[in-house]
Amino acid sequence: DTTVGDSGVELSRDLAASLRVGFVATPRVLAFGKVGYATTRIETLGVGAAFEGVRFGGGLEFAATPNTYISAEYQRTEYEQNIGGRDAAMVGVGFRF
Structure with missing residues (x-):
């Protein structure tokens, strides 16, 4: 649930289900691609x-330690009815246990 600026526009739902496929580029780097379905609700x-x-x-995911990784990801959502889309870039830290 997100409010965008002071314009009264709210992104009240952004859900997605994706399939992710990757390959080991080097012993410490995993490269991956993903594709899936997304639904977004906007209120104004x-x-x-x-x-x-x-x-x-x-x-990409980089294995900083055997149980910790750093990731960077880009994703694009293209909506139906030619209304355009949105881009997102994310960075993160993950833990495997």
Whole structure:
């Protein structure tokens, strides 16, 4: 649940289910691509609309230690009915146990 700026526009739902496939590029680097379904609901001035589309992207995971990794990922969501899309870039830290 996110509010975008002071314009009264709210991103009230952003859900996705994706398939991710990767390969070991080096012993410490995993490269991956992903594709899946996304649904987003946007509300402005009390009126809401839901949009569906395809989410795709890719990224890298670097094994900092055997149980810790650092990741960077880009993803694009293209919505139906030619209304455009959105881009997102993410960085993160993960732990394997």
